[in-house]
Amino acid sequence: MRELRARWSALAADIEAATPAGRDRAVDALRALAILGVVLGHWLVTSLTVADGGLRGTSPLLHMPWLAPVSWVFQTLAVFFLVGGRVAARGYASARERGISYGAWVGQRLGRLFRPVAAVLVLWTVVAGGMLLGGAEFDTVRTLVRLVLSPLWFLLVFAALTAATPLVARLHPLWPAAVVAGVDLWRFGPGGPQWIGWVNVAAGWLVPFSLGAAWSRGAFARRGRLLLLVAAAAAAACALVLWGGYPASMVGVPGAAVSNLDPPTLAVVAFGLAQCGLALLACDRLARLMRRPAAWARVAWVNRSAMTVFLWHQTAMMAVTALGLLLPARLPGLHTAPDSVGWIAVRVLWLPVFAAALGLCWAAFRIHEQDRRSRAGAVTAARRAPGPSGKEITHA
Secondary structure (H helix, E strand, C coil): CHHHHHHHHHHHHHHHHHCCCCCCHHHHHHHHHHHHHHHHHHHHHCEEEEECCEEEEECHHHHCHHHHHHHHHHCCHHHHHHHHHHHHHHHHHHHHHCCCCHHHHHHHHHHHHHCCHHHHHHHHHHHHHHHHHCCCCHHHHHHHHHHHHHHHHHHHHHHHHHHCHHHHCCCCCHHHHHHHHHHHHHHCCCCCCHHHHHHHHHHHHHHHHHHHHHHHCCCCCCHHHHHHHHHHHHHHHHHHHHHCCCCCCCCCCCCCCCCCECCECHHHHHHHHHHHHHHHHCHHHHHHHCCCHHHHHHHHHHHHCHHHHHHHHHHHHHHHHHHHCCCCCCCCCCCCCCCCHHHHHHHHHHHHHHHHHHHHHHHHHHHHHCCCCHHHCHHHHHCCCECCCCCECCCC
């Protein structure tokens, strides 16, 4: 144990020494917290149960609606888009100053996002095909593939907003928020078309993205403005849930008539603004915490492998669930219906097992997240600013 601690201390010291003095570590900390929030949230509110000879997806939020506050803690996508907007705006401004063309900048940026995706798609194409050929139930295969692929929608939206950075970098967040409000008023009104809600997939996430771009311009230097943002957005979210008919859960619930996330609603946008305001208020404290080499080393490693963690966390959970089916009895918290407090307690005990499985996936597939230069070594890579895919991005 002492030897492991000594090695970790030495690695942390190396990463600390290799980090540029002007690096905004609070931004990296927010990104790491956002990714970990998504991962833990999925592991807690997504469950696979055995039914009719196959696996079916369900959620404890369906059986225990009073658990909705859990989604308020772990639904952190708005913070990810906030950080993404800041980094993209500053990165594009820096590229222009250095004479780099838009095509070269966006190509490099999107390459970092999508390079790791190919490994997931190839593996699951093989797995799904093998399961079907082996006689697996179609609904079971569809359930598993949907769990793997459904989070990838965020990459498409993030990529589109990143590509549009020159157009949206100076857009005030209230404009896309007004679009979301108008779309909700239309689709939830008498006879409103439900398809119009998909406009909010872009407009809803443009709100925190443009907020991040405004942050890059120093728009939130005054603490009073942030406090006002948090108070107003939180009040709006509460009012929409209490009196506007919006669900309390900030994530989708299977079988629910309305989802706050699929597509985004005004309630989740207001909630996201409040969450982003709190994140911005915490930046000074996070910056102080990141001065500790051990804390900074953990954040740096999460950022370097952010896309690998995001892309493979559902596969890790499903692998553990599938291996558990080899045992003669159904394992509580893994295969049983998520309909009791006992299930929650046992599920928490499964989280380290999921994390261990994710660690194996990370060891096997993290190479796809690294370009040729970053494969030279971890300490060399620590000199680079990790972006949404854990790669080099200049914050200046």
